[in-house]
Amino acid sequence: QQPVQSPQAVILREGEDAVINCSSSKALYSVHWYRQKHGEAPVFLMILLKGGEQKGHEKISASFNEKKQQSSLYLTASQLSYSGTYFCGTEQRRETSGSRLTFGEGTQLTVNP
Amino acid sequence: KAGVTQTPRYLIKTRGQQVTLSCSPISGHRSVSWYQQTPGQGLQFLFEYFSETQRNKGNFPGRFSGRQFSNSRSEMNVSTLELGDSALYLCASSSATLAPLHFGNGTRLTVT
Numbered sequence: 375q376q377p378v379q380s381p382q383a384v385i386l387r388e389g390e391d392a393v394i395n396c397s398s399s400k401a402l403y404s405v406h407w408y409r410q411k412h413g414e415a416p417v418f419l420m421i422l423l424k425g426g427e428q429k430g431h432e433k434i435s436a437s438f439n440e441k442k443q444q445s446s447l448y449l450t451a452s453q454l455s456y457s458g459t460y461f462c463g464t465e466q467r468r469e470t471s472g473s474r475l476t477f478g479e480g481t482q483l484t485v486n487p
Numbered sequence: 488k489a490g491v492t493q494t495p496r497y498l499i500k501t502r503g504q505q506v507t508l509s510c511s512p513i514s515g516h517r518s519v520s521w522y523q524q525t526p527g528q529g530l531q532f533l534f535e536y537f538s539e540t541q542r543n544k545g546n547f548p549g550r551f552s553g554r555q556f557s558n559s560r561s562e563m564n565v566s567t568l569e570l571g572d573s574a575l576y577l578c579a580s581s582s583a584t585l586a587p588l589h590f591g592n593g594t595r596l597t598v599t
Contacts, residue, residue, distance in 0.1 A: 406587075473581065476532065478529065
């Protein structure tokens with residue numbers, strides 16, 4: 375079942391913070407985050423595993439709440455380069471080993487000067 | 488290291504025809520996955536191949552098929568094309584269990 379992402383879209387000014395949420399109705403084994411700029415391929419940001427720690431990537435970090443089947447992506451002090459569509463991809467079973475992701479519909483993030 | 492290469496970049500076909508899309512993964516990557524991307528449905532998983540075997544399959548009709556060769560290159564075939572098959576088809580390769588997916592730039596298929 376497709377995870378639900380919120381918000382669908384967000385507009386920021388450079389330097390502002392944002393949070394993107396990804397929720398599933400089913401128990402999750404892993405959550406994957408990707409960013410896609412217009413006309414380009416999705417690019418990997420990070421993977422969070424059940425029982426794992428919060429991950430970070432420069433000023434972008436994420437958490438995974440297994441009990442709520444929810445992950446949140448935190449973007450702090452946003453830069454113009456952060457603009458794009460953010461997708462979460464979820465996986466319910468360890469056996470599929472990150473190779474069969476169910477993606478949310480995406481959150482369109484726009485950072486203005 | 489060269490990235491994931493998909494050919495062709497654009498295709499225009501008519502209903503009822505068939506089409507074959509090609510994907511060359513990053514050297515050393517043995518897993519190749521295919522996704523369909525449309526504005527309304529987002530990214531949907533088609534199938535995944537590993538060492539020439541289909542390891543996972545999504546919920547697409549049998550008109551969608553694929554294969555992987557011994558050099559890890561993969562092809563996807565869609566037969567009896569329908570208007571609803573118009574989409575961006577993305578291929579992704581990965582190096583290991585739970586490794587990041589590296590996506591190609593996709594093939595944009597338009598069915599008229």
